[in-house]
Amino acid sequence: MKLQTIAKLCCPFDKHDLKLKILAQDLEKNVQEGLLSCPNCLRVYPIVYGVPIMAPDEYRQTALEQPVIDRWKLEYGIEPLNLLPG
Numbered sequence: 001m002k003l004q005t006i007a008k009l010c011c012p013f014d015k016h017d018l019k020l021k022i023l024a025q026d027l028e029k030n031v032q033e034g035l036l037s038c039p040n041c042l043r044v045y046p047i048v049y050g051v052p053i054m055a056p057d058e059y060r061q062t063a064l065e066q067p068v069i070d071r072w073k074l075e076y077g078i079e080p081l082n083l084l085p086g
């Protein structure tokens with residue numbers, strides 16, 4: 001996903017601007033893996049294979065997202081995090 005496109009994304013929950021943490025980019029600098037986080041509601045949206053996972057809470061499958069986060073903890077040394085607040 002292109003950086004300019006990511007900059008236009010907002011939180012699906014509260015429409016707040018998102019913070020981007022880039023973990024992996026391809027040769028064209030597109031973000032392949034990363035984390036979008038909302039400073040307002042504290043939700044975290046992973047970018048997996050260049051695609052941001054930005055479904056509303058009721059459609060999120062944290063059981064599928066969590067293994068990716070666990071791998072990133074090992075690979076990139078990211079802090080432990082909750083995908084959803086609370």
Ligand SMILES: [Zn+2]
Nearest residue numbers: 011014038041
């Ligand atoms: Zn939010």
